[in-house]
Amino acid sequence: MARTKEFDPDVALQAALELFWRRGYEATSMADLVEHLGIGRASIYATFGNKHTLYMKALDRYAEHRDPGLLTELSQPGPALPAVRAVVRRFAHEAGSDDGRLDGCFITNTAAELGAHDAGAARRVEASWNHVETLLHSALTRARAQGELPEGRDPRALARMLLVLMQGLRVVGKASGDPARVRDAAEQALELLD
Structure with a gap:
C-alpha cells in the first residue's frame, strides 16, 4: 500500500x-x-x-503568478501612455524599496545567475520577458493610434527599451541603497515617450 x-x-x-x-x-x-x-x-x-x-x-x-496587475494596468480603456508611465514608475519604486531591493525579481535573478548556461532557465526567462514586452508593445501601439505618442516612434523598440530598463532597475535596485538612482533612471527613460 x-x-x-x-x-x-x-x-x-x-x-x-x-x-x-x-x-x-x-x-x-x-x-x-x-x-x-x-x-x-x-x-x-x-x-x-x-x-x-x-x-x-x-x-x-x-x-504563473507574476505581477497579475500588469495586464490590468496596461489594458485599461482611455489614454495608454499614463498607464505605461505608471508601470515604469511602479517598477522603479519597487526596485528602490527595502522589500524590492532585498529579493529583487526571481526572473531577473534567474537571468543573471543561470541564463547564460542553463537552457531551461533561459527559456523561462525569455518567455516572461516576451510577455512583458508584448503588454508594453500593445499599450504603446494603442498610445500611438490615439495620438499620445508621436507617429515616428516605434512601439516595439520602445517596449524593448522599457523592458530592458525595468529589468535593469531591478538589478541596480537590488544592489544599491540609493532609491534615487533607479527613480532618476526611470524618469529619464520616460522622457523618450514625449
Missing part, C-alpha cells in the same frame, strides 16, 4: 520558491531545502525530482 504524503506539495513548492528567490540556485543546497521545507530529502526527490527540477517548477510557479 502506498504511503500518503504527510505534507502539502503546493505549500512545499511555495516554500522552495521563496528560498530560491532569496538565496539563488547555487547558494541553496538540498540540506537547505530539507530544513526550510521541513520534509525529507527522499520526499523532495519523490515529489519534485532533483534540485534543478524543483527550481524550474518554482520558477514556473513564479511566472
